[in-house]
Amino acid sequence: MLSSDVQTLNGASTEGLAVMLESMFAICCGIILGFIFSWKVSLVALGCVPFMMLGGSINAKFQAGMTGVDEDAYKDANLLAGDSINNYRTVSSFGYDNLLID
Numbered sequence: 001m002l003s004s005d006v007q008t009l010n011g012a013s014t015e016g017l018a019v020m021l022e023s024m025f026a027i028c029c030g031i032i033l034g035f036i037f038s039w040k041v042s043l044v045a046l047g048c049v050p051f052m053m054l055g056g057s058i059n060a061k062f063q064a065g066m067t068g069v070d071e072d073a074y075k076d077a078n079l080l081a082g083d084s085i086n087n088y089r090t091v092s093s094f095g096y097d098n099l100l101i102d
Contacts, residue, residue, distance in 0.1 A: 027045070030045040
């Protein structure tokens, strides 16, 4: 329950905002640099904006569909990591049995 809540908060606050800001910054910088160096480049950059927006919306829909799969994978990974840490401590404690017997 806790891992899914953290995942939801992280996705809502960080990932969506970061992608949106990164996209807007890239578009603005491309257009500004295009106008500074060549107006032809700025027209190409403006022509690519609709394709970038379409790609972003398709990516968002694809990522929304993968949430359930990711949640199950994270749950299994957390269980595996916890078991391996506990088992490592057990195996490592068997290495010190000669100190305890003496």
